[in-house]
Amino acid sequence: MSHKRAQFGTKLGVIAATVGSAVGLGNIWRFPYECGTNGGGAFLLVYIAFVFLLGIPTICAEFALGRHSRKGMPGSFRIASCNKRWDFLGYGAILAAFMILSFYSVVGGWTLDYIFDSCTGLFKQIPNSDRHQQFMNFVSGWRAVAWAIVFLIINFVVMVRGVQKGIEKVSNVMTPLLFVILIVFCVNSLFMPGAAKGLTFLFKPDFSKVTTDVVLRALGQAFFSLSLGMGCLVTYSSYFSDNTPLIKTAFQIGILDTLVAILAGVVIFPAVFTYGMQPAEGPTLVFEVLPNIFHDMPGGNIWSFLFFLLLALASLTSIISVSEVVVAFLCDEFKITRKRAAIIVTAVTCVTATLCSLSFGPLKSLNLFNLFDYISANILMTLGGLGICVFVGWRMKSEHFEQQMRLNSHVPGWLFSYIAGCIRYVCPVGIFIVFIAGLL
Numbered sequence: 095m096s097h098k099r100a101q102f103g104t105k106l107g108v109i110a111a112t113v114g115s116a117v118g119l120g121n122i123w124r125f126p127y128e129c130g131t132n133g134g135g136a137f138l139l140v141y142i143a144f145v146f147l148l149g150i151p152t153i154c155a156e157f158a159l160g161r162h163s164r165k166g167m168p169g170s171f172r173i174a175s176c177n178k179r180w181d182f183l184g185y186g187a188i189l190a191a192f193m194i195l196s197f198y199s200v201v202g203g204w205t206l207d208y209i210f211d212s213c214t215g216l217f218k219q220i221p222n223s224d225r226h227q228q229f230m231n232f233v234s235g236w237r238a239v240a241w242a243i244v245f246l247i248i249n250f251v252v253m254v255r256g257v258q259k260g261i262e263k264v265s266n267v268m269t270p271l272l273f274v275i276l277i278v279f280c281v282n283s284l285f286m287p288g289a290a291k292g293l294t295f296l297f298k299p300d301f302s303k304v305t306t307d308v309v310l311r312a313l314g315q316a317f318f319s320l321s322l323g324m325g326c327l328v329t330y331s332s333y334f335s336d337n338t339p340l341i342k343t344a345f346q347i348g349i350l351d352t353l354v355a356i357l358a359g360v361v362i363f364p365a366v367f368t369y370g371m372q373p374a375e376g377p378t379l380v381f382e383v384l385p386n387i388f389h390d391m392p393g394g395n396i397w398s399f400l401f402f403l404l405l406a407l408a409s410l411t412s413i414i415s416v417s418e419v420v421v422a423f424l425c426d427e428f429k430i431t432r433k434r435a436a437i438i439v440t441a442v443t444c445v446t447a448t449l450c451s452l453s454f455g456p457l458k459s460l461n462l463f464n465l466f467d468y469i470s471a472n473i474l475m476t477l478g479g480l481g482i483c484v485f486v487g488w489r490m491k492s493e494h495f496e497q498q499m500r501l502n503s504h505v506p507g508w509l510f511s512y513i514a515g516c517i518r519y520v521c522p523v524g525i526f527i528v529f530i531a532g533l534l
């Protein structure tokens with residue numbers, strides 16, 4: 095019996111869900127800390143170049159593959175090439191998805207804890223000088239593990255409700271709201287004493303800081319933030335209707351996602367310098383900086399509640415899209431129900447997320463958290479993006495690709511040539527060089 099594949103209901107739903115997947119902790123938590131540890135302005139510049147040169151074309155490649163085949167990972171490769179030789183790319187994607195789910199849910203759990211702390215007024219009670227110790231005590235213990243599991247359970251509930259009812263409804267409301275509140279915080283940060291220093295750090299490139307490792311990390315961050323290279327957008331576009339204009343949607347995602355990351359930088363770096371902190375603090379950066387802001391803001395508890403609520407919801411729309419890759423895989427390949435697939439994903443990640451969370455405490459020497467973060471973004475997603483571009487550029491029939499790009503939308507010749515040229519030549523060569531140079 096063949097099931098009719100689920101589809102997104104409305105145009106807004108498509109945008110909200112794909113932008114919802116892209117915008118998440120990657121922008122607000124990961125971007126500031128990667129930018130902070132990798133030189134600031136120069137990192138940002140390389141990052142933006144990668145979004146337009148490699149990111150947006152790769153989004154188009156994933157979209158073409160997904161909507162043409164109407165399958166997720168690795169089935170889409172099989173349908174578009176009529177053989178199983180490319181399946182390994184799909185399995186790489188599934189592995190990346192599990193790694194991301196594991197550390198992402200830990201950080202998602204931190205946001206839930208901060209929502210709770212905002213309600214109890216904790217940020218107002220603790221002096222800024224004790225903030226670091228307080229946070230380290232929290233992340234190294236079992237309370238953080240418990241919150242990560244709560245986060246995974248919420249994810250489970252949305253997963254089970256399916257594409258339209260779950261994913262689309264949540265995304266429609268939350269993504270625009272997060273945008274608005276970020277702008278409010280930007281304005282607040284611009285009036286801080288450290289504003290000039292912070293903005294200089296973020297926007298003034300110092301090219302002596304650009305090493306090959308920084309370039310690889312910028313690429314990894316671009317792919318992580320755009321949800322690329324692990325089949326997420328292949329899977330989502332398999333639910334698109336034929337009316338969705340793919341190239342336009344790809345640009346919308348790329349631009350909005352970058353804008354949110356820059357806004358997050360404008361919120362964070364002025365505060366970093368105002369409160370005498372280090373931009374190169376690492377994964378805990380945002381969670382140590384933000385409470386200081388709320389501590390000194392009038393109505394801080396209410397603002398922090400709203401901010402972390404929206405951040406948690408933005409992370410939820412992202413983690414749902416990661417889970418969807420695995421759920422679609424299990425449903426398509428093993429013909430099991432959505433619910434059963436969701437149970438499997440949640441059970442496995444509860445274990446791996448616990449190990450990641452304890453990386454800040456008892457399992458410090460193993461540090462699975464940093465390892466999963468590094469391997470998924472900088473290795474699996476960049477190589478996955480490379481594979482998808484090679485596949486779509488050289489293996490998929492070019493008339494199928496062109497048909498998907500042009501379906502129900504007017505695409506000028508130069509734009510089509512730009513996208514097709516990037517997918518065939520610029521992305522494979524560019525990603526390969528960055529990857530090899532970065533590793534060496």
Ligand code: PHE
Pocket residue numbers: 115116117118119120121194318319320321322324326412413415416
């Ligand atoms: N792009 C998401 C974020 O920025 C994370 C993500 C990665 C989502 C990979 C889906 C796939 O938070």
